[in-house]
Amino acid sequence: MSDDNKRAGGSGDNNGQGGGPGNGPRANPWMKSLLIWVGVLVTLALFVTVIDGRGSQQGGNTIPYSAFLDKVDEGTVKDVNISRDLISGTLTSGDKFRSYPIQDPTLVPKLREKGIAISAKPEEGPSVWMVLLYNSLPFLLFMGIAFFVLRQMQKNTGSGAMGFGKSRAKMLTQKEGKVTFDDVAGIDEAREELQEVVEFLKDPTKFARLGGKIPKGALLVGSPGTGKTLLARAIAGEAGVPFFTISGSDFVEMFVGVGASRVRDMFEQAKKSAPCIVFIDEIDAVGRHRGAGLGNGNDEREQTLNQLLVEMDGFEANEGIIIVAATNRPDVLDPALLRPGRFDRQVVVPRPDIEGRIKILEVHMKKVPLAPDVDARVIARGTPGFSGADLANLVNEAALTAARKSKRLVAMAEFEEAKDKVMMGAERKSMVMTEDEKRMTAYHEAGHAIVALHEPASDPIHKATIIPRGRALGMVMRLPERDSYSYHRDKMYANLAVSMGGRVAEEIIFGYDKVSSGASGDIQYATGLARDMVTKWGMSDKVGPVEYAQPEGESFLGYSSSQPVRMSNATAQLIDDEIKGIVQGGLDRAKHLLTDHVDQLHLLAGALLEYETLSGEEIKKLIAGEEIGKIDAGPKPTVPRAGTSIPKTRRPSGPFGTPSPLGA
Incomplete structure (x- = not known):
């Protein structure tokens, strides 16, 4: 694999902090939620009991009429x-009873004939308070659940009944980890x-005396x-x-007008703390x-942007508030957002x-116990394109x-292993290769x-190395002496070879x-490099210094910033012939x-079969006939010479020693 490995992408810049699940502050919301739901269940049980237990106030056994x-x-x-609706009474034995009557006109005469004391109780309806309770309890229960749900939602959007329109901007103080320019390298x-x-921000009058105005906003653009x-x-x-x-996505909600309201509230908070900095990430x-x-243009996102434009440069002055925003897509931003002012x-x-x-390595290495052999420059040379x-x-x-190996210091070997893991993937120790496959891989890398x-x-x-990593069974890594910002013709031909x-x-x-x-x-890389040489960089005498490459402008909703390249069939055939000729060269x-x-090819392949990994200095010593100083791992395997018949082997396709595209 070539030295020109350049790794795009990366993780974010933020440092997060988290607490354990057993912390006290995290237990209170759970207790409150539990108590609320217990109260709801108790209220439901009480309601059912009151409704179904109205007839249970009368004592005694129920008997048939x-x-x-x-x-x-x-x-x-x-x-x-x-x-x-009810007949109740007392037996001569003192037991209570009750029964449900029917229309029987002979009952009263029969009771008087037997000398039984008769009393009548007027029918009493439920009280006004009970009627109100029966009718309002379901409504109160529904309102309680709705209030509980809204309160949970408003914990993230602000306090109060109209908390959806509150800004989600968080103010960081110096107590939460001060960062200075010394931490930025x-x-x-x-x-x-x-x-x-x-x-x-430290001395505003220094600029005001000369009539200068500080920029209202600074846009940080980068990968x-x-x-x-x-x-x-x-x-x-x-x-x-x-x-x-605050993040740009925090302004947008499902409710219309919420984003604009949050922008206004954010600037109101900033005015109270001016001078201050408002940082909008992923704007x-x-x-x-x-x-x-695709709509009529009057959607929630555009209303939020309009409000942001007004707050940044409207009739009302926002003195002392500096907006700093970050993005890795400046091409899609609205022109009104980027204009002066x-x-x-x-x-x-x-x-x-x-x-x-x-x-940057020195800043991060301060927190790690290093061995004496660690060289930050060597690591930096091997990580071109790293953020x-x-x-x-x-x-x-x-x-x-180093911790997995139970070491007390982090040595250069651990940095080399970590670099290979980040760039190529973890070592595939479980992969079993036959001797024929190892020989072919060794000669390929040699x-x-x-x-x-x-x-x-x-x-x-x-x-x-011939140790499998990721999709590759081996690689040859080359490191540039310094970063290159342009590539010469001779180096391109060398990379092709x-x-x-x-x-x-x-x-x-x-x-x-x-x-x-x-x-x-390898073929894919060589073809791409040759195509760029012919269609982009004018390094073909027959085609000339004319650009025929396809446009690489950003495409936004299907509209490209560049027109497609038009060429005749003869020109396309000429370009294909030149690309093939350069690769063949x-x-x-x-x-x-x-x-x-x-002979050097056989020597290096045999050493790779024996030691699996060789450094650049060891390869130079080996070619010069010197001892490379490695511990003998056993008898050297038999190395096939030119013309030796070896059984046919197949390897999965992958980047065997493939240099990355130049300028990627």
Whole structure:
């Protein structure tokens, strides 16, 4: 694999904190919720009891009406109380009874004949309070549940009945971890541009005396993980002012007008704490170009953007409030948001160069106990294209690797292993390769290395390995001496030859019919590089310095910022012929070098089979005939010479020693 590995993407800039589940403050909301639901269940049970237990106030056993008449005839009834719906009374034995009457006009004469005391109780309806309770209890229960649900929702949106329109901006104070420019490394140019904002917040009169006005807004533009959020916090830490943070997605809700209301409330809070900084992360969530939607353009997102534009540059002055926003998609922002008077200063936060990566590594290495052999410059050389978050992850992976090995210090070996894991994936220890597959992999990687050694324009080899990682069965890593911002023709031809070295080595050693599919990644890289040389960079004499590459402009809702390239069939055929000729030239160059140095190819492949991994210095010593100083791992395996017949082997396609695209 080439040195030009450049890794896009990365993690964010924010540092989060979390608490354990057993903390006291987290238990209170659960207790409140439990008590509320217990109260609801008790109220329901009481309601059912009151409704169903109205007839249970009368004591005694319930008997049939016929049994009641038999007891009257037997003379065992002492007294009765007759109402419209119930007959109750006392037996001569003192027991209570009750029964439900029917229309019987002979009952009263029969009772008088037996001398039973008769009393009548008027029918009493429920009281007014009971009627109100019966009728209002379901409504009160529904209102209680609705109030509980709304209160839970308003915990995240603000307090009060109209909490949905409250701003979700959180104010960070110096007690929550002060960040200064000393904690920000590798982006010196961006830091210098924002130093002016810090000076204004410290001494506003310094600029006012000369009639100068500080920019109202600064837009931080950069790839994910480059330190945009960290840089904004450093501004607040250096100036010593309140720092409000909010995400662009926090403005948008399902309710119309909520986003605009939150923008107004956010500026009202900021005015009370002025001078202060308001940081809006991922502003492209609400700041996208207006009029490009599929609806009528009067949606909630555009209303929020309109309110933000008014607050930033309206009739009402917002003195002392500086808006700092971050995005990695500046191309989709509305032009009105970027005009002077709003975000009139764009600060590019790039990926760090080699010196910046060294500084970033030194910042993160302060928290890790290092062994004496750790060299930050070597690590920085091997991580081109890494962002600050990527480097922080690299240091963390190295510390975890050392901890798994029960080491007290993190050595260079752990950093190398962590770098390989981040770039190529974890080592595939469970993968079982046959001896034939190992030999083919060793010669494939040795072919890349030998061509790289004899190409003057190639970057120096850092290491070669046949240990499977990720999708690759091996790799050859080259490290540039410094970061390159432009590439010369001779280096491109060298990279083409190096990329073809693995396929050529297989053909020389194992024969034409034994070439495997392992060079698919190499061929893909070489073809892409040759296409760029012909269609972008004008490095073909027949095609000339004319751009024929397809447009790479950002596409927004199906509309591209560039027109497609139009060319004749003859021109397209010429371009294809030139691309094929350049790739074939690299293959011929690799074949010439490996044929002339086939003994070195056998020597290096045998060493890779024995030791599996060799550093660049060890490869140089091996080619020069010196001892490489490794511990002998046993007898050397038999290395096949040129023309030796070896059983046919197949390898899964993958990036065997594939350099990454130049300029990626």
